[in-house]
Amino acid sequence: MNFEAKRCGVQFSPPSIVLIYENKSTNKLRKRIIPVRKYSKDSDYRKAAETLKNHPRHRDYLQSVSQSQLERLHIILRDHMQGLSLEQSLASFRLDPEQDLNKLDDDELARKKGKMDELFEKNRKRKDDPDFVYDVEVEFSANNQEKCSWDEESDDGF
Amino acid sequence: MAREGSTHPDLDPAKYDAAEAVKIICLGDSAVGKSKLMERFLLDEYRPQQMSTYALTLYKHKATVGNKTVAVDFWDTAGQERFQSMHPSYYYKAHACIMVFDIQRKITYKNLSMWYKELREYRPEIPCCVVANKIDADMKATQRSFNFAKKHDLPSYFVSAADGTNVVKMFRDTIRRAVEYKQNPTDFMDEVLQELEVKVYSSNVA
Numbered sequence: 561m562n563f564e565a566k567r568c569g570v571q572f573s574p575p576s577i578v579l580i581y582e583n584k585s586t587n588k589l590r591k592r593i594i595p596v597r598k599y600s601k602d603s604d605y606r607k608a609a610e611t612l613k614n615h616p617r618h619r620d621y622l623q624s625v626s627q628s629q630l631e632r633l634h635i636i637l638r639d640h641m642q643g644l645s646l647e648q649s650l651a652s653f654r655l656d657p658e659q660d661l662n663k664l665d666d667d668e669l670a671r672k673k674g675k676m677d678e679l680f681e682k683n684r685k686r687k688d689d690p691d692f693v694y695d696v697e698v699e700f701s702a703n704n705q706e707k708c709s710w711d712e713e714s715d716d717g718f
Numbered sequence: 719m720a721r722e723g724s725t726h727p728d729l730d731p732a733k734y735d736a737a738e739a740v741k742i743i744c745l746g747d748s749a750v751g752k753s754k755l756m757e758r759f760l761l762d763e764y765r766p767q768q769m770s771t772y773a774l775t776l777y778k779h780k781a782t783v784g785n786k787t788v789a790v791d792f793w794d795t796a797g798q799e800r801f802q803s804m805h806p807s808y809y810y811k812a813h814a815c816i817m818v819f820d821i822q823r824k825i826t827y828k829n830l831s832m833w834y835k836e837l838r839e840y841r842p843e844i845p846c847c848v849v850a851n852k853i854d855a856d857m858k859a860t861q862r863s864f865n866f867a868k869k870h871d872l873p874s875y876f877v878s879a880a881d882g883t884n885v886v887k888m889f890r891d892t893i894r895r896a897v898e899y900k901q902n903p904t905d906f907m908d909e910v911l912q913e914l915e916v917k918v919y920s921s922n923v924a
């Protein structure tokens with residue numbers, strides 16, 4: 561059976577993951593609501609996401625949903641249980657290119673990385689892809705390179 | 719740091735004295751993609767060891783350089799500031815360094831000068847390269863010339879841990895340079911450090 565996830569989100573009561581997917585053999589869009597059980601404001605979102613991803617009843621549907629996306633959805637559910645608003649919760653994922661991420665604690669950093677994972681997973685070439693090449697070498701010629709604006713301020717070491 | 723009994727056996731720096739073992743460190747800000755690059759190079763060939771007290775993941779790898787097999791330990795460090803006190807143990811006896819920034823975040827490029835300065839305090843001479851990661855996110859970045867590498871006369875690479883561009887090449891070059899450096903080292907820092915440790919140790923005993 562082949563399912564392609566189209567969108568996924570959460571529902572707060574009862575806490576659930578909502579999945580819109582296409583059934584590849586019928587080309588029909590379907591919605592699946594997966595209740596998240598035994599999950600509380602103190603639960604480990606990583607474990608919960610992993611358990612769900614491998615759940616025998618759901619794993620076929622979740623195959624094209626990455627682990628890190630499931631983690632993110634679990635974080636949002638947990639934030640809600642801890643009393644955060646959806647807006648606050650979403651803001652914690654937002655990337656600000658100016659922000660110094662070295663100063664964040666583990667949880668805050670995991671949220672930023674979770675957000676970065678969206679693009680990473682999209683552009684990712686996997687080992688089991690049929691066209692996977694291990695050693696990809698591309699030369700970027702130095703000839704037509706422009707000076708980088710990041711170099712403009714002249715501070716020490718640059 | 720290097721005294722017997724105080725160190726996890728895998729972190730015992732003495733093992734890097736063996737001719738066919740090198741230590742390569744990977745540095746840079748949080749979330750620039752150091753760990754993803756390691757994983758892309760090694761695929762799932764080796765199970766890494768998490769050393770959480772050292773804020774570090776250790777990857778073991780066997781490489782072939784010329785006709786020799788070399789045991790490579792990659793020290794994948796964490797960029798977070800709260801682990802700064804661990805840095806000296808990263809640099810100690812390292813044979814090469816990979817410095818990574820994220821082409822989408824200027825601050826990670828600007829911080830290279832900090833990482834580099836610290837590296838050179840401990841390891842004035844080891845081979846080092848500059849890695850511009852995440853080019854898949856913005857291919858235009860490869861048309862920009864980042865001056866930092868040029869200024870310090872370091873090789874640089876445009877890479878993507880996501881699609882694999884130039885990752886294997888960068889690691890292979892670095893391993894080769896680490897081995898060459900090891901055969902012909904010019905850093906005297908380790909000896910000085912070692913002497914200091916012996917002194918500290920004996921004064922503790924006395």
Ligand SMILES: Nc1nc2c(ncn2[C@@H]2O[C@H](COP(=O)(O)OP(=O)(O)OP(=O)(O)O)[C@@H](O)[C@H]2O)c(=O)[nH]1
Nearest residue numbers: 676677680748749750751752753754797878879880
């Ligand atoms: N688009 C894209 N994203 C990447 C690439 N490499 C890493 N990322 C993203 O950047 C995030 C952080 O990567 P990590 O490898 O965890 O970064 P790190 O440098 O090891 O960070 P610390 O260990 O916290 O210092 C990942 O979760 C990915 O989403 C890449 O080549 N392209």
Ligand SMILES: [Mg+2]
Nearest residue numbers: 752753795796
């Ligand atoms: Mg890392």
